[in-house]
Amino acid sequence: MSEEHLSEEYLLESFFHLMLAVKRQLHQQAEQLDLEVTPMHLRVIKIIDRKQPCTAIDIASFLGRDKAQVTRLINALIDQELISKAPNPNDKRSQYLLTTERGVAVVEELNRMDECIVQRMTKGLQPSERAEFQRLARLMAGNFQGEEQS
Amino acid sequence: MSEEHLSEEYLLESFFHLMLAVKRQLHQQAEQLDLEVTPMHLRVIKIIDRKQPCTAIDIASFLGRDKAQVTRLINALIDQELISKAPNPNDKRSQYLLTTERGVAVVEELNRMDECIVQRMTKGLQPSERAEFQRLARLMAGNFQGEEQS
DNA sequence: AAAAAGTAGTTGACAAAATCAACCAAAAAC
DNA sequence: GTTTTTGGTTGATTTTGTCAACTACTTTTT
Secondary structure (H helix, E strand, O other), X not given: OOOOXXXXXXXXXXXXXXXXXXXXXXXXXXHHOOOOOOHHHHHHHHHHHHHOOEOHHHHHHHHOOOHHHHHHHHHHHHHOOOEEEEEOOOOOOOEEEEEOHHXXXXXXXXXXXXXXHHHHHOOOXXXXXXXXXXXXXXXXXXXXXXXXXX | OOOOOOOOOOHHHHHHHHHHHHHHHHHHHHHHHOOOOOHHHHHHHHHXXXXXXXXXXXXXXXXXXXXXXXXXXXXXXXHOOOEEEEEOOOOOOOEEEEEOXXXXXXXXXXXXXXXXXXXXXXXXXXXXXHXXXXXXXXXXXXXXXXXXXX
């Protein structure tokens, strides 16, 4: 009566545990790089590299986060000379964000590390299962998106 | 050449997006309760309720987090009279954590809300898909667990 | 049984992640 | 040609999380 299946865990708790593990991995990743950056900075520089040319607002909307936070993340990346600003010809208020030479090198390293993390994470999974997980994650994230009022 | 599939997103990014959406939901949940608590407090009281009797260390190890943080979360829950401490007969250093009457009511409300969140999140998914997602999440979290040195 | 080592929990200090509100300058809408 | 919206910055604050030091009690070792 009081003995429950340990495996009978709630969906959200399972998700939290994976969340924690992934966060730890990214934290380690940031430490290994030996730069003055946090996991969030790394996420931002990857986005900048991928979506070049992109603006601060693009990043904020992709991350779904406050632009104040993005401004500070960007400033830190500029201080470390991993990215730079260039005038946006279409809008004098905004600037294009570009990865510097140094930044590109970091991103390449990061992509290698990310692949490594995903490899470890999906160890023992079929490629089809990996794809299925991603499909479901995207689907569920989409389920929430509709109902959010900005 | 420069036009990429928008859907060709990285596994980790998909996961992050879901993470963000879930976090927002829990944040709203905490606000709706109209108590002086944060999502993390709610997670803790649910654990206390589920694993009763349990100690601070049990919670820290289940959450995988620092005991300092747990101490503070617990103190806040006690201030709000949602949980209480009772002496642990097996060990004078530690205390059992128990939900108060008020705490039990909150947990019941929380379970309803959680179920609601999961419902919305898994809208359009087959029960088998929901189970599959959970299975994969648990499997992947397990893949990381092995390699962590305490 | 006494010393050493380990464990439960608390406290202080601090870093990281995130949000809110107020603000400026430029752009778009009217 | 004002008004409103948008891109971005800054300041203040909250939430989450970690590290280190410490107390008090337990367990292990000798």
